C-alpha cells in the first residue's frame with residue numbers, strides 16, 4: 508500500500524473508515540460540501556499562480572468567474588450539506604470571500620517565486636518506508652524554500668499545534684531531498700476563513716523523530732491489516748463520513764431516520780430495542796419474575812445485531828449499542844510457560860508477577876512485537892464479552 512498523510516490521518520480518526528476506503532475500496536459518491544468548496548478554492552488559487560508563471564495576471568473578477576465555472580462544472584447531486592441551516596449558496600459565497608481576501612492580501616503575488624503547484628512528492632522515511640504527498644504550492648523567497656498550504660476549514664489551529672503538525676513537516680523532508688541547497692524551509696499555512704498566514708520550521712532532530720513516529724504508525728496499520736482488525740471509532744466526523752451507509756455504527760440509525768413514524772415503529776430493530784428498554788425499566792420492581800424475559804430480549808437483540816451486521820440499533824427513545832470486547836483468559840496450567848516467555852523477552856517488569864489483567868490489556872493494545880504477542884496467545888483462551896448499552900437518543 509502506498510501511504511500518504513491523509514491515509515494515515517484516516518486510520519487514526521477511524522480504522523474502519525480506513526478499511527472501507529483503502530482496503531475494501533468501497534465506492535461512495537457522497538462528498539461533503541466543505542470538501543467540494545475547498546477543492547474549488549484550491550483550483551482557483553492554482554490557476555492564479557499557474558497563469559502568473561506564464562506572465563498572465565488575472566483580475567479578481569476573472570478568478571471569481573473561474574471559481575463559479577468550476578463550481579457549476581463539478582456540482583453533482585450527491586453533495587452532502589450536514590449543517591442543514593446553510594445552503595449550497597452560502598458555501599459558494601464563503602469560497603468567494605476566501606479568494607477575494609487572499610487576492611487583496613497578496614496582490615501582485617510577487618513575494619516569492621513559485622517552483623511547483625499541486626506538486627506530487629515522495630517522502631523517504633528511511634528503512635524502506637515511503638510516503639506520498641501533494642504540496643499546494645512550493646515557492647522560493649530569496650534562499651528560503653516555502654511550502655504553502657491553503658486551509659478552507661473554519662477552525663484555525665494554534666501556533667503550538669502547527670509547530671507539531673505532521674503534514675507540511677513531512678513534505679519538507681521531500682523538499683530537502685529534491686533541493687540539497689535548501690538550508691531553510693518554512694512551512695506556511697493560509698487560514699483563508701480568517702485571512703491569516705501562520706508559519707513554522709522544523710529542526711533536523713524533529714524531522715528524524717517524525718520519521719520514526721510515522722514508521723511506527725505504518726507498522727501499526729500493517730499489523731491491523733494482518734489481523735484484519737479495524738475497529739470503528741465514532742466521533743463528530745461520522746456526520747461527514749461518506750461510508751456511513753456501510754458502517755455498523757451508523758447504518759440502522761440512517762435507515763430508520765428515513766422511515767415514516769408508522770414504518771419506524773414497525774421496524775424489527777426498533778421493536779427489539781423498545782422491548783428491551785421496557786423490560787429494563789421494570790427490572791427493579793419485578794427482577795425475579797422477568798429475568799428470563801430480559802435475557803431473551805437481550806439474546807434477540809444480539810442476534811439481530813449479528814444478522815444485520817449492525818452495532819448501534821435505534822429505538823424510539825434509546826439507542827442500543829452492542830459492543831464486543833476481546834477477552835483473554837490464561838488457564839493455570841499454561842501460566843508457568845507464559846511467565847518463562849515474559850522473562851526471556853524482558854517484558855516481565857511490565858506485568859509484574861504476573862498481573863493477568865494487565866497482561867491481557869498489553870496483548871490487546873498492540874504495543875508489543877507481534878511475534879511475542881502470537882507466542883503468548885498460543886497459551887491463552889480467546890473469548891468475547893458482549894455488552895448492550897442503552898443510550899438516550901438526542902433530540903434532533
Ligand code: SF4
Nearest residue numbers: 521524739745748754
Ligand atoms: S461512520 Fe464513523 S464510525 Fe463509521 S466508518 Fe465512518 S467515521 Fe468510522
